[in-house]
Amino acid sequence: MGAFEVDSTASVCDALLDHGVDIEHACGKVSACITCHVNISEGFEYLNVSD
Template structure:
């Protein structure tokens, strides 16, 4: 039986963490369920850019980025080609994702 995993890497050099994810969970859900601090000012409904992440591996297996998500990524700090919102990255079966959590702005921007 294949297992879906997400490996979280951190901008500040703390050790990476790998966690199992159930199909239908978002990267944000998995982070929060495992004590990983990831901002989510809108509550995870694609209403802000605070859960901005970089998808380093496995991004082709994620749902396609929506226009709304792209608009919010444009407002994120230091967006890149592999930027996504963790609340919109819903895992599927048999996936192995690697994501980096960039420096977060704790002032709510």
């Protein structure tokens, strides 16, 4: 997959789904079930990460 830009308020799950990556998200995208686990191999410094 190539690089793409997203709104700074978008979650990683939403960004991937919006760009055609079909990932499981069983909890309704509330970060409760970890089925949407992804590995970020590049560009982590560009993510807006909160605890």
